[in-house]
Amino acid sequence: GAVVSQHPSWVICKSGTSVKIECRSLDFQATTMFWYRQFPKQSLMLMATSNEGSKATYEQGVEKDKFLINHASLTLSTLTVTSAHPEDSSFYICSARGAGTGDNTGELFFGEGSRLTVL
Amino acid sequence: AQSVAQPEDQVNVAEGNPLTVKCTYSVSGNPYLFWYVQYPNRGLQFLLKYITGDNLVKGSYGFEAEFNKSQTSFHLKKPSALVSDSALYFCAVRDGYSGNTPLVFGKGTRLSVIA
Numbered sequence: 001g002a003v004v005s006q007h008p009s010w011v012i013c014k015s016g017t018s019v020k021i022e023c024r025s026l027d028f029q030a031t032t033m034f035w036y037r038q039f040p041k042q043s044l045m046l047m048a049t050s051n052e053g054s055k056a057t058y059e060q061g062v063e064k065d066k067f068l069i070n071h072a073s074l075t076l077s078t079l080t081v082t083s084a085h086p087e088d089s090s091f092y093i094c095s096a097r098g099a100g101t102g103d104n105t106g107e108l109f110f111g112e113g114s115r116l117t118v119l
Numbered sequence: 120a121q122s123v124a125q126p127e128d129q130v131n132v133a134e135g136n137p138l139t140v141k142c143t144y145s146v147s148g149n150p151y152l153f154w155y156v157q158y159p160n161r162g163l164q165f166l167l168k169y170i171t172g173d174n175l176v177k178g179s180y181g182f183e184a185e186f187n188k189s190q191t192s193f194h195l196k197k198p199s200a201l202v203s204d205s206a207l208y209f210c211a212v213r214d215g216y217s218g219n220t221p222l223v224f225g226k227g228t229r230l231s232v233i234a
Contacts, residue, residue, distance in 0.1 A: 034221045043226040093162055108222060112162040
């Protein structure tokens, strides 16, 4: 299957700093990427849908100025957590859907996730 | 709106016994249904999907799932459980008629296979 890579896998930062998480599709072009957040022992919560070359669509309750998403190329989307606070500590997972595959079956390829700890 | 329910937080089964992880869904159009598995501190791995065709879908690692339209269910099954199957399992759905929509996930079911 297709490979989606996330970096970093683990990040610890001080409160008030910003953290950038990268999501790359390694062997396919991804017109659409989705960012999810997972709290401990809970399900995945969709944060936003990122389309290449346009603004991300955020889910209700997700602060767009807090969680900046950029999808500047067909293989890279970034999530920047700005002025991070301890309550932002979570597991962030990206997923990507390929372009031009004719696949409307909805299978997503997931990154390995990035665990953010804000002190 | 789409939704998925996984009624069990935890399923315990002895190694070698059959296992079932339950999932029911709600979607306005045609359901596209998926099962994913997650190991600790890892991303999600795809197990299987139902789009159309046979109601019984076979996937990775010996898992299968049966689509039941009348009961709006998509339970995950395996005839003989392995200790290595212990993980967190997510059922997900998207509306097949709604274009480029994301998946909506259930809250997950933790499977524990005991040797």
